Amino acid sequence: MDQNESIFREEAYELLSVLESSLLELEQNPVDNELISKIFRAMHTIKxxxxxxxxxxxxxxxxxxxxxxxxxxxGKIIANKELIDLTLSSCDQIRRMIEGPDEADADEAARLTMAFQKFLSLVTDKTGQDKPRQAKAETKELLSPEPANQKVTYRIRFRPHKDIFSRGTNTTLLITEMRKMGVCKFIAQTDEIPLLSELNPEYCYTYWDIMLTTNQGLNAVKDVFIFVEDDCDLKIEAVDEDGAEERDEYKKLGEILIERGDVSREVVEKLMGDHKKIGELLVVEGLVAPDKIRSALAEQQHVHEMREKNRAADTSSTIRVPAARLDRLVNMVGELVTVQSRLSQLAAQVNDADLVLVAEEVERLTAELRDNTMSIRMLPIGNTFSNFKRLVRDLSEELGKQITLVTEGADTELDKTVIEKLNDPLIHLIRNSIDHGVEPPAVREQKGKQRQGTIRLTAQHAGAHVLIHINDDGAGLDAEAIRRKAIEKNIISADDKLTEKEIFALIFAPGFSMAKTVTNVSGRGVGMDVVKKGIDGLNGTIVIESKINVGTTITLKLPLTMAIIDGLLVRIAESFFVLPLSAIEECVELTRADVEQMHGRNIVHIRGEVVPYIPLRERFGIMGDPPLIEQVIISRVGDDRFGLVVDQVIGQHQTVIKNLGKFYRQIKEVSGATILGDGTVALIIDISQLVSGAVAEES
Amino acid sequence: MPDTIMTVDDSASIRQMVSFTLKQAGYAVIEAVDGQDALGKLDSSAAKMIITDLNMPNLDGIGLIRAVRANPAYRFIPIVMLTTESQAEKKQEGKDAGATGWIVKPFKPDQLLAVIRKVLG
Incomplete structure (x- = not known):
């Protein structure tokens, strides 16, 4: 560039001397247009x-x-001495500016500029022109890159005027340029090309329909055509923006043709009556040229393809949010649910139709908001699953076994907190399967099994629950061996009669271990009871099924979420309690007569089955007499049914679970609390803990 | 053989800059100092494209464009004019005369090449 600079300097000095002599001449002859042009040109070149x-x-x-x-x-103004003087001093100023920035006197430049602007303002005021602004607007015109990341599909109809070639435009180049901008489809429309005898080879008869998907923005698309704007009919329309993703429907062929103005709505509607393909019909009837149909079809396909692509991209287009924020959101939704139930209660009390209407609306919205928020917290269990692959590989190698882990239903979604708390229990269970379940290769061969064992980890939805199966094709549980071991460890007594399922459940008892030798994998008798506790903590259940030499399946049944549950609101005296609805089977009445009939034993007959119950009033030490008719809530804990006696069943309640303060954490029977519509606190009862506590006390 | 581009400008510095940029990009360049000079050199030049200033002595850019378009051999040659921001009417005049496109001064070498690729391919 240095070379250029010196050339510019030389040229500028030359021009400046031309300017000077011309200006002096102009002073003598102020209306000589040739002179003025010369001065203008010189200034123009310098600029x-x-x-x-x-x-x-x-x-x-x-x-x-x-x-x-x-x-x-x-001829808008006429040169006078003042102007010429000004221009001459400007020439000196320009010379100084070119010689070096240090030589130039900024004040002098400002003074001169002011003086010229005064001249201008005189004129512009008179003629009402505003040149500088006009000039500014134009500089932006060419090649303005515009940041826009959104992918938009444009439908472009580029119909060059016939004489476009006479301006030296090559239409092919425009098309090539567009191709570089994104994914692009061209359909050349040839219906205007005349017969050979009438054809002028210097004319452009073809026009194009273009589908372009680009993220460069409308201005960039327009820039392609910037030189030919006046030489063509150009229609650029955005047909499918990223934002329009929600729409699952695609435009029908007829719609597209109408939008493009290729056919009128009436014609399409008339033809729609016949149940044939609209495109074929329009062509047969000679209403639309085949090329136009082809082009509209291409648009349909293009939009389709782009959406498919976007969808693929969408799967990864997620945002990361700190879990704490999500928890706060859930808490706030919880508060909202509470306020809403207060509103509903109030509306019911006041019994004002308008208020009830609003309350119901709020209830509906709150429920939707709750479900949505909960769904945000849902995570696929797959991440946890993939952690286990490594675990299985390392452990089986260590134990000299060949085991593959097969996972299914990795996309099953569970509440974030559930997944977090599920990790440890699952690790224990899988370790157990590796250690106790799957046999070493040699043993497997003897049994006629494949050397390689398989552990299958599957997750699936079942209503408001998720079922997780951990299945191995190993040795299976030996019920008799477990029984012996349990007697040996004083977990059961020798004369206890237990079903197979109950025996299997013994492995979850604290201190129970089947391992003959203690490995660093298992055998210390800690683990399975931890699993049980963990799953209980999640309000889940564990079921074991096993067959000797065929394998073992452990099924975990877990609630989808833990933050808000459906509960059954009950009352004892002045206190309210919530029981998780998922564990409840039915409610029956308990009269004084029923109680007397059983001679003080806490049992009820339900359709021939004897069900023990726990009078909660007694258990919680609530003063006062029970009402004449009490309610027994029959709930299922594991395979057993237990009744819980309360004064009154109030009804189903959306329960926002609040943790109890530190001080109350050790109370096992209560898993949390919730706030009722009127602000009262209701404790949430952990039924399985309550029952096992009561059973333990009995024995 | 590289495409030949003719640059027409009365300013030596602009000519120099344009021709330097074009040569760097692999084009052959023919320089002309005004419209008349350009017309005189055109036939023997085999130019594939013309870049011309508008304000020039003797024959200005508009006149040059008209004259080139009148020559059957150059009816479809791309012609790009160099304009300044304040010359909206000039630009229109140039387009009407048959210019293919324009570049607004001042421009950077990259912008010049972008326009050349746009019209010359």
Whole structure:
């Protein structure tokens, strides 16, 4: 560029001397247009070249002078001595500016600029023109890159005027340029090409329908056609923006043709009556050229393809949010649910139809919001699953076994907190399967099994629960061996009669271990009871099924979420309690007569089955007499049914679970609390803990 | 053989800059100092494209474009004019005369090449 600079300097000095002599001549002959043009051109060149070679100050300074001389040239003003004096001193100023930035006197430049602007303002006021602004608007016109990341599909109909070639435009190049911008489909429309005898080879008869999907923004698309705007009919429409993703429907062929103005709505509607393909019909009837149909079809396909692509991209387009924020959101939704139930209660009390209407609306919205928020917290269990692959690989190698882990239903979603708490129990269970379940390869071969064992980890939805199966094709549980071991460890007594399922459940007892030798994998008798506790903590259940030499399946049944549950609201005296609805089977009445009939034993007969119950009033030490008719809530804990006696069943309640303070954490029977509509606190009862506590006390 | 581009400008510095940029990009360049000079050199040049200033002595850019378009051999040659921001009417005049496109001064070498690729391919 240095070389350019010196060339510019030389040229500028030359121009400046031309300017000086011309200006002096102009003083003698102020209306000589040829002279004025010469001065204008010189200024123009200084300005243009100055800007080009980095003499921005020179260019800026010359701009106003050039404008004044343009006016002079057009006869808008007439040169006077003042103007010529000004211009001459400007020439000196320009010379100084070119010689070096240090030589130039900024104040002098400002003074001169002001003076020229005064000239301009005189004229612009008169003619009402505002040149500088106009100039500014234009600089933006060409090649303006515009940041836009959104992918938009444009439908472009580019119909060049016939004589477009006479301006040296090559239409093919425009098309090539567009191709570089994104995914692009061209359909050339040839219906206007005349017969050979009438064809003028210098004319452009073809026009194009273009589908372009690009993220470069509308301006970039328009820039492609910037030189030919006036030489063509150009229609650019956005047909499918990223934002419109929600729409699952695609535009029908007829719609597209109508939008493009290729056919009228009436015609389409008329033809829609016949149940044939609209495109074929339009062609048969000669209403639309085949190319146009082809083009509309291409649009349909293009939009389709782009959406498919977007969808693929969408799967990864997620945002990460700190879990704490999510928890706060859930808490707030919880508060909202509470407030809403207060509103509903109030509305019911006041019994004002309008208020009830609003309350119901709020209830509906709250429920939707709750479900949505909960779904945000849902995570696929797959991440946890993939952790286990490594575990299985390392452990089986360590134990000299060949085991593959097969996972199914990795996309099953569970509440974030559930998944977090599920990790440890699952590790224990899988370790157990590896250690106790799957046999070493040699043993497997003897049994006629494949050397390689399989552990299958599957997750599936079942109503408001998720079932997780851990299945192995190993040795299976030996019920008799477990029984012996349990007797040995004093977990059961020798004369206890237990079903197979009950025996299997013994492995979850604290201190129970089947391992003959203690490995670092298992055998210390801690683990399975931890699993049981963990799953209980999640309000889940564990079931074991096993067959000797076929394998063992452990099934975990877990609630989808833990933050808000459906509960049954009950009352004892003045206290309210919530029982998790998922564990409840039915409610029956308990009269004084029923109680007397059983001679003080806490049991009820339900359709021939004897069900023990726990009078909660007694258990919780609530003062006062029970009502004449009490309610027994029959709930299922594991395989057994237990009744819980309360004064009154109030009804189903959306329960926002609040943790109890530190001080109350050790109370096993209560898993949390919730706030009722009127602000009262209701304790949430952990039924399985309550029952096992009561059973333990009995024995 | 590289495409030949003719640059027409009365400013030596602009000519120099344009021709330097074009040569760097692999084009052959023919320089002309004004419209008349350009017309005189055109036939023997085999130019594939013309880049011309508008304000020039003797024959200005508009006149040059008209004259080139009148020559059957150059009816479809791409012609790009160099304009300044304040020359909206000039630009229109140039388009009407048959210019293919334009570049607004001041421009950077990259912008010049972008426009050349746009019209010359």
């Amino acid at each position: 243009g070249s100055g800007a080009m070679f980095g003499f921005d100050k020179v260019a800026a300074f010359t701009h106003d002078i050039e404008t004044v001389y343009d006016l002079l040239r057009n």
